[in-house]
Amino acid sequence: MVSPFPRHAPAAVRHSAWLVDLAFAVLTVVGVTTGALAAGVRGPWNGLIPLALFLGALLMFRRRWPLTVLLLSIAAIFLYRATSVFEGGWIWPASVAYVSAACTPRVRWVALIGAAQLVYATVDFWWVLERNAGRFLIHIVGEGLLLAILIAAGTGYATAMSWRERLRETDGRARAAEERLRAAREVHDIVAHTLAVVGVQLNVASDTLKEAPDEAAAALRVAKDVRNRAMADLTSLIGVLRDSTAPQPDLAALGTLIEDARAAGLQVTLDQRGDPATIPAAQAVAVYRIVQEALTNTLKHAGAAKAEVTIERRPSSITVEVEDDGRGCAEITESHGLAGMRERVNALGGTLTVDSKPGGFSIRADLPVAGSHV
Structure with missing residues (x-):
């Protein structure tokens, strides 16, 4: 007692x-x-x-x-x-x-x-x-x-x-565990995306070093830029763990994310419907991380040439969908990235749908927005 x-x-x-x-x-x-x-x-x-x-x-x-x-x-x-x-x-x-x-x-x-x-x-x-x-x-x-x-x-x-x-x-322990899990997801998203893009650029540099040194140098510059941004994201994440007021990536950073994927050889189109400024901060971070993880998986596993990113702001929800034209797979095995994505969506009360077929791979997340009257 x-x-x-x-x-x-x-x-x-x-x-x-x-x-x-x-x-x-x-x-x-x-x-x-x-x-x-x-x-x-x-x-x-x-x-x-x-x-x-x-x-x-x-x-x-x-x-x-x-x-x-x-x-x-x-x-x-x-x-x-x-x-x-x-x-x-x-x-x-x-x-x-x-x-x-x-x-x-x-x-x-x-x-x-x-x-x-x-x-x-x-x-x-x-x-x-x-x-x-x-x-x-x-x-x-x-x-x-x-x-x-x-x-x-x-x-x-x-x-x-x-x-x-x-x-x-x-x-208190549950909140600490949740915070560690969130940090693990953030680190995974940042590192996985960076390694995928940098890996593609290093392969390009290796293949073109002798025949086209200018192209190899450009690929290395892209890899260096992506690496620098990843370090900045990790620094920001550490700041979040120390101070909850530190900034998080949101929809404004999607352009850089998609440019990185395009630089890695993936043709990405972005279709935003509705006013992105009305998307709350928590949902905006989730949308960014979902797109980041989806494009990372496309670069690493799908063997795709194209990907379409659609973000739609509805009156009471937000839908984000990423589709590629890769080879797909007969059976979906949720990796750490997909599991983290599902946890992130569930934490906001949303649903995540993953679909794979010979014509491509798609990820769709529906995120509710409480009290929204847009």
Whole structure:
């Protein structure tokens, strides 16, 4: 069991806790005084009010020394009972102290202390048994039931706080895992696209180095430019991990992406329908990454000569589709890139459709836009 009374907390939390303790202190002073007077105590200044004030003052330290506060409260009650004729009860004046101590890992000691106090109360009240057995049973059973309720309330509160803390930690770990997965997808998209384009350009340079050195040099320049942009994207991604305000690629960067694919020998056409400026940032990043992954797969695996990219902004959704004229495949096996693409689409509540046939390969994503009235 974890104690719900941390010693190190923000100033606002400490201030709030102090007010709660003060409220409990005032409630104890008023409750003990009122209860004792209702039970027939006369001359409250002879011991009752000092007892109530002492019990209330102790509660201001219940978070730091809960068990000590409980023991001192019980000792004060014993002292008062020993010097007065008050028969109003043993447990209830220390109710808040019992609950506070039961919130700590030492709840067994609290139960033992309460049981000892209850046994002493039974012995102290034993003389009533011969005169009025019903009154004796009501008094002792009531004290025992109250003690059980107070300890249960403390342990229940501590358990609830412990579960709350565990849920908070679990939620934090889940967010961290999601962030790592997102970073992995981003890195994969950047690296895979860069390697695909650079690989094509290096092959061109290797094949034309002797016969057409100018063409080889141009291919190397394209490879260098793509590599530089990839490094810039990775730097931006690292900035995102450090600072969520760092920029992400969006539809404005699609032109460069398509130019890279064209430089690698792929004839790419881009058809944008609707106003791309109305596409939200999260969907824009997803569209960019989907197109990037689709063109990367086309360059690496399809053996295609042409690819068509269509982005359509509908009133409540966005559709992005990439089709090529490659060889396709009989059975689609989702690689890390396709799996990451599907996860990205699912995270936005959309659907991803992948289709392969001898005449080409196509990827279509439909992304909803919540609350859109375009």
